[in-house]
Amino acid sequence: MEIFNGGNVASADIPDLSAADFRREVVSRCKADARLVNLFGCSLEQGAVRLFAILGQDDEASLSIVSTCFSADSPSYEAITRDLPAAHLFEREIAEQWAIMPKGHPWLKPVRYHANYRGVADLWPDIAERPIPGSYPFYAVEGEEVHEISVGPVHAGIIEPGHFRFNCHGEEILHLEIQLGYQHRGIEPLLCAGDLQRGVLLSESIAGDTAIGHSLAFCEVIESLAGVVAPPRAQALRAVALELERLANHVGDLGALGMDAGFLPTSAFFGRMRGDYLNLLLALTGNRFGKGLCRPGGVLFDLDSGMADDFCGKLRQYKNEFEEVSALLFSRPSVLARFEGVGVISSGDARELGLVGPAARASQLEHDVRVEYASGMWQYHHIPISLSATGDVYARALVRRQEVMRSLEFLLKILPGLPRGSVQVPIGPVRPNALAVSMVEGWRGEIMHVGITNSQGRFARYKVKDPSFHNWFGLAQAMRGGEISDFPLCNKSFNLSYCGHDL
Template sequence: MSRFSWLSDFATRLRVAGVDTHEIPVPPPARRLALAAADWGSAAAVAAQHGCRWAGMWADADAQRMQLYCLLEHAGDHLLLSAEAPLAAPEFTSQTPHYPAADRLERHARDLFGVVFANHPDARRWTRHRAWPETWHPLHPDALANAPAPGRTPADSNYPFAPLQGNGVFEIPVGPVHAGIIEPGHFRFHAAGEPVLRLEERLGYVHKGIEHLAVGREPTALARLSARVSGDSAVAHAWAACQAMERAVAAHVPLRALALRGLLAERERVANHLGDIGAICNDVGFAFAHLQTARLRERWQRRNRECFGHRLLMDSVVPGGVARDLDAAQVETLRIDHAALRHELIPLFDVIDDHPPLGDRLIGTGMLSAEDARALGSVGYVGKASGQSFDLRRDAPYAPYDGLQVAAVTETEGDVAARVRVRMAELLDSLDLMDRLLDTLPAGEVAAELPAAAPGAQGLGLVEGWRGETLAWVRFGSDGLIARYFPRDPSWFAWPALERLIHGNIVPDFPVCNKSVNGSYSGVDL
């Protein structure tokens, strides 16, 4: 299918539904349709009927207006919907009734900007907790003028978890502080005996203020900030942010830099899949796999530090390119590493895939149906294990992946075992991709200076991180500095999937279900 061949039919459907739109030029790869605030929900209804995947939503504001953006994906194309309302009355119709994935991001925009979403099914605050008053919104243009006096934040003890009553039903509160070094998150289980009837999450306990911290930064400083949105996705978020800035200013990134960015992203994917495969096995008592993957991951990350300066590849991606080049000796070392890791993983993965006691715990556990995965916008290994095959590297390729063949990794069972199999297949495919990148590594520079940004220049970054599609949107101000930055981690869609897939499982299986999804707390706690 050619690019956006479906858009004409979609626009016709919008007109039939009474939604008037006009197109606004934006940098590739997206296209943008503007519509009225009152039609925000109606457009989502048409998009859902058309089969579009809901991929994110964010707000922006100036002294006169509130503006919303929604990203849709269809057939590998990305379409931006936008609408605006007066700042004094920032009301839009909710898209949540048509896209359950919109729920928390709409509540996030409501808490931080004061956006009113008519017909939204959940009035509870999401991002705010009790750190500031109910009527104060920190990213609203008037926020500084009426900022509350600093003081101790009250305990978040009165969040109205949805009740579930019945004979033999009881609640199990877990967190927000856990018996480990993970970030805080509250899980409220309703169970009847051991089977879980419902799980409700409460996240956002360490609100970092990422969106506010981005304002006024120059591009290099934004790249450093973006690498810290979620520490295990430093490459994905930094690349998405740099890609957005580069598109906004029509920058030319050297081919060698793009190839090295691909190498960095695949190294990040390998490290995290290694860690999670072992942790999943460890959660059900198969410590052998955990010990082996931990050993291999440690060796991998030491090589990261040796070649790129940081175990987690922090600050390796910079505006216009990458921070470090590889010499010929390092290229050969990485080739040897890839072969050695592949040699060790193939027999290990054979054991994991065909070890009956492990299969007893993983097969049929934590099943996410294809229907639920579609409704929740699941991407990455969570979506792929439930039949959602979308991968930006293959379906909407960007350099260097537009010159590579990325395998289609998809399972249909939707259980923990399927999510493990997807990770194993992706990991081995990443080793092949990295070999091809090294074999065809172009000569030349590894960074280029960004042109000056025009006032109001906007750009959209889309990168297939190890968790899946990672988004960044930037807008430059009149001073050439960042006026707005919004990062959308795949975990916005992974966490609701965990709530859904735990239904009917027993409480002791929650840790392995949770680890098989491995949503980032930090990625949604902006």
């Protein structure tokens, strides 16, 4: 069944296939030209669970949704991952959240360490008891000359927690396993439990560095279910904020990459320039991360013409500075030697793992929500997709550099001519028994929120997907055959979210 970005359908109308047909449909379509965008469960009455798969045919910009139901007494099915590696983490999540066994899953381990949402026996006994995930069955490489390095959860920097286990032969990494879950706050159940006001605040805290991206996705789900369209001016201001968020993070990432390549001048300059964009968000929204801007029905802050002129003037100056400093970074032989050929992901691997965002575009996967599933302001102003072919750290840096320039051009284009009118409309009751989907191209890639309402018009299930959920396995894959000393650089080139993954 077709569904479009920002659209909603009656839950009862979504095709309900048998488990075998569901599997066949997902696998065959993804083997052809579709991409697995989302795969998640939702509880029904009496312990039954319904699985939904959302497939994206990016070339044709079409999304489709299929489902299958499991009764309480038959909670298992043939794992999709065996034929479709991109389903790997989704199926682990389903096993953990709903205690449904994907039979024959090659890598069935917990994701976030919590009790399942069905209130039945967990697939992993005691998973919710121990505060630290101590029983994780790490993949181990055996042999006399193999050694292991374990890092985390508390890292040597001001970053979030996660555990990395390297299996090495000398300096060469044979395998890296990334175990997360430390940041798990239970966002999805909390989003179902609370009211709208609390929900939007929670959405801003799914990943604080993507506050605009996630709150925008949340608002679009609510607006879809309430049958309301945010006024054009609000949509334009949301786009401004989302691009400022992208600019701040991409510029910061380029600085961090310079730092890890040992080139400090650009890291100091970019580090400072990142703050310029955050300060624009502060001027617009009163918060450096844009918390408080997006609300269902529109935005809470307007940008008068004086401020818009001021923003344009500043952005023109920032653009000049960025051109100069990035030219410095990308022309240093020592930097290029460090970037090139490190952490390579081939286009085929990237497709098979289902990577999204700049990491996918650096491996020449042409996918950008702003172009293919354009909503809001992006329907009227097209941003070219930034691509690179080599799939290494250099490519991931280059894609960011291009995207910074294109975001700046986009902002300079729309700021002088913002649509007129109000910035917020009231929100009425939401449609009961429906499923709404929204997608946003956050700075890390494709964000998807899915809201499913019950007969009282409250959320029976709220599914959040941060792009990091797709991409963490890409980082592990990129490290294979690399050197231990490449890890920090490679890690920065992905710069994934821990809390966005852990929820």
